[in-house]
Amino acid sequence: MQISSRFTIAIHIFACMETFGKDYKITSDFLASSIQVNPVIIRNILSQLRKAGLIKVARGTGGTTALRPLDQITFYDVYLAVDLLEGGELFHFHENPNPDCPVGKNIHASLDDKLMQIQRAMENQMKQYSIADVVNDVKQYIVNAK
């Protein structure tokens, strides 16, 4: 299975906040028109980011701002906020291996730490990238296009 598009949408949201935050109020409708998904999808993701302590959302008047410098928000932070799986486990282990079978009885113990190492490798690479990296890239593309 794939990691949900909520993840790339969330990064897109941050990039818009930084790029347009000085000139526009960042509402869910504003974001929806850049990302081209339904505003309610945006609001739900904003809600997850807010609950994770990454952003502040103004009710009533509207508008969204980041609560940390963008170079201190990593891809991993965003991933945890919007795509957390049951128990945080990347792999779905088959539930009931037969305890009366020598393999069934021990397969879990053998696999668990290996699967965890694989998950860690992915998460550690996610920690290498911050929102600031993306924003800088996008700014560079915009400058080069002129």
Added chain:
Amino acid sequence: MQISSRFTIAIHIFACMETFGKDYKITSDFLASSIQVNPVIIRNILSQLRKAGLIKVARGTGGTTALRPLDQITFYDVYLAVDLLEGGELFHFHENPNPDCPVGKNIHASLDDKLMQIQRAMENQMKQYSIADVVNDVKQYIVNAK
């Protein structure tokens, strides 16, 4: 989302083949009783492993054998065989960012290689483990239990 249990089931299958292959014929019913899932699930996974060139399945008479030494079958090989996602991409990118928005126009170019690096980190770690590692672990557990 999680990586499907087909992956851990497939590894369990290999472990059973190696552990019991000399004493038993490895049929889908035999595997199903160790793994405790429906035999059809097993047969479908065996079919995927067969199409990936990892095993041979005897029709009619029944029975399954690996086509390579188990230290030359990595977790990554198994993952590719049973859990290949559309285009092989771990991340689902939102489809239609607005090309008239400077961010929407460039977000893909900025993210693509970063997402690929994250996926590579996971895949490379998968390549560090082979079926033989699991089989050795299980054998060790069995010896220690005596």
Added chain:
DNA sequence: CTTAATGTAGCGTCAACAATTACATTTTTA
């Protein structure tokens, strides 16, 4: 020919993702 097994089609159930409508709630401002 019988038996035992695989291969596969075809159901059903369940959960997650995504889109959408609708509306209560909140805040600012005129």
Added chain:
DNA sequence: TAAAAATGTAATTGTTGACGCTACATTAAG
């Protein structure tokens, strides 16, 4: 204080994939 603008969230729908199961045609060996 009332209107306007925005968020928060519930509810519904469609779609997809995972997983379980039944049924049966096909295959190979004795």
